[in-house]
Amino acid sequence: MTPSQRIFWMISTSLFLSLFAGCGDAVPKTIPVTGLVTIDGSPLQQGTVIFMPVESSDDGPSRIATGVVQSDGTFSLSTFANGDGAIIGEYQVAIDARGPISTENFGEEAASAVPSRYASPATSGLTVSVTHEMNACNFELLSGEPR
Numbered sequence: 001m002t003p004s005q006r007i008f009w010m011i012s013t014s015l016f017l018s019l020f021a022g023c024g025d026a027v028p029k030t031i032p033v034t035g036l037v038t039i040d041g042s043p044l045q046q047g048t049v050i051f052m053p054v055e056s057s058d059d060g061p062s063r064i065a066t067g068v069v070q071s072d073g074t075f076s077l078s079t080f081a082n083g084d085g086a087i088i089g090e091y092q093v094a095i096d097a098r099g100p101i102s103t104e105n106f107g108e109e110a111a112s113a114v115p116s117r118y119a120s121p122a123t124s125g126l127t128v129s130v131t132h133e134m135n136a137c138n139f140e141l142l143s144g145e146p147r
Contacts, residue, residue, distance in 0.1 A: 030084045030086055031085045031088055031131070032077075032083070032084070033065065033067075034076045035074070035138045035139065036073045036139075037049065037139045037141065038141065039113065039141045040142060043073025044073050044095070044114065044141070045071050046069055046097060047097030047113065048066055048097075049067045049068075049093065049094075050065075050095070051128065053087075054092060064079075088131060089129075089130055090127065090130075093126035093128055094121045095114060095141065096118075098113075115142075
């Protein structure tokens with residue numbers, strides 16, 4: 001075998017093995033999830049939307065999905081990669097809208113743009129079912145309690 005043939009076979013074998021090396025690490029399918037968050041009818045201008053799986057099992061989601069709320073109130077969820085969405089299943093939702101931390105307020109609890117009940121999936125009252133037929137996922141929050 002000539003040196004060029006040897007190199008060809010080494011490269012071919014390496015490529016072949018690398019194709020199968022990751023086969024056992026299958027990432028669950030995600031569905032794109034986007035939406036709009038409003039507070040008293042106006043777009044929320046900052047925050048994070050958090051989708052917490054209701055049950056983690058072989059049949060349901062096992063990863064949290066999050067999305068940053070943009071200044072126009074829109075968000076796009078990410079689970080494994082930026083903007084890939086969420087795994088199909090049932091979720092409790094939290095919306096954390098605390099202000100940015102700066103040198104002036106470092107160490108203090110930042111004020112939230114939404115009532116504190118929305119910051120926890122257990123108390124927000126927000127639930128979502130992510131399905132193959134997912135459309136926009138909008139949240140209309142109310143400021144019915146002190147922030």
